[in-house]
Amino acid sequence: MHGVAIVGGSGYTGVELMRLIDAHPDLRLMAVSSRQYLGRPVADVFGALRGRVELSFSAPDAPELLDGVELVFLAVPHKAAMAAAPGLLAAGRKVVDLSADFRLRDAAVYEKWYGPHTCQDLLAKAVYGLPEFYRHQVRRAQLTANPGCYVTSVLVPLVPLLRAGLVDSQSLIADSASGVSGAGRGAKMNLIHGEVHEDFKAYAVAGHRHTPEMEQELSLAAGREVRLTFTPHLLPMDRGILSTIYARPVAGAGEEDARRCWQEAFADEPFVRVLPAGVLPQTKHVRGGNMVDIAVASDPRSGLLKIFSALDNLTKGASGQAVQNANLMLGLNETTGLLGLATTP
Known part of the structure; x- marks a missing residue:
């Protein structure tokens, strides 16, 4: 013990x-x-x-x-x-x-x-x-x-893709939404029930403190400096994070290549679940657990990969x-x- x-x-x-x-x-x-x-x-x-x-x-x-x-x-x-x-x-x-x-x-x-x-x-x-x-x-x-919690939700899916050279390191965008527990337990007027209930909003749009942490680790994975456009959002729920990441694939790579990359990178990882095609992460599926669920879908109109992750921000x-x-x-x-x-x- x-x-x-x-x-x-x-x-x-x-x-x-x-x-x-x-x-x-x-x-x-x-x-x-x-x-x-x-x-x-x-x-x-x-x-x-x-x-x-x-x-x-x-x-x-x-x-x-x-x-x-x-x-x-x-x-x-x-x-x-x-x-x-x-x-x-x-x-x-x-x-x-x-x-x-x-x-x-x-x-x-x-x-x-x-x-x-x-x-x-x-x-x-x-x-x-x-x-x-x-x-x-x-x-x-x-x-x-x-x-950090936002950081984990972004790094887990992106690092293997950058290491494998499957996505452009200079055009990354991440939108993440977190439950109110991510702001801590202190009494704050903007976090009381009457302010957050039935509301959904972005914040720290000029720059969030987690951004340099993400860029540090993404740059190491890419082998070059990475700049990430990151926007956090506040969800009217207790706990959980859902991140949506937009990345431009390199050299014709598609969602199957991304999924295959993850399956190889996380084959022996106990706390990362690569979801099958057509299945997207949900915060209820990770609430109270130590899992990260990740998924990917291609956008045929823009050519971008849409990458999704969900985790419990407190776990x-x-x-x-x-x-x-x-x-x-x-x-x-x-x-x-x-x-x-x-x-x-």
């Missing part, structure tokens, strides 16, 4: 981590922190965990937070993770960071989108935690940067992927605790 702790357990990713760890046969949650709920029983804040998680929230810098702990999940906002990670690593703990603080390799790019980075020496040491493409590096990592898009990374870092089977089916309806 491997002891783990969560720093920042009061948000949606924190409670999702607790849900997954509770069902994990090889992980034991030793501590969870929250400044907001300091001293309160976890079950008083999250009733779904009553009778299962008997801990109370501790301070994020409490010494007992590391007692019996091998790995720490940082489920804290951007900036807070870079402050916490050095001390945890110095104490000999492995770290999975769910924020954006260590995802970008170039400090200047980070600072353009997020502000000053105070822990730049760790950027080169952090491993980008998308196991489908960086599994071997994650196994050896002390610090893993868990990818494969955040906490499920974090547990997947933790499994690798702790020498466990990657799928342990993550093979539960999606909830339908």
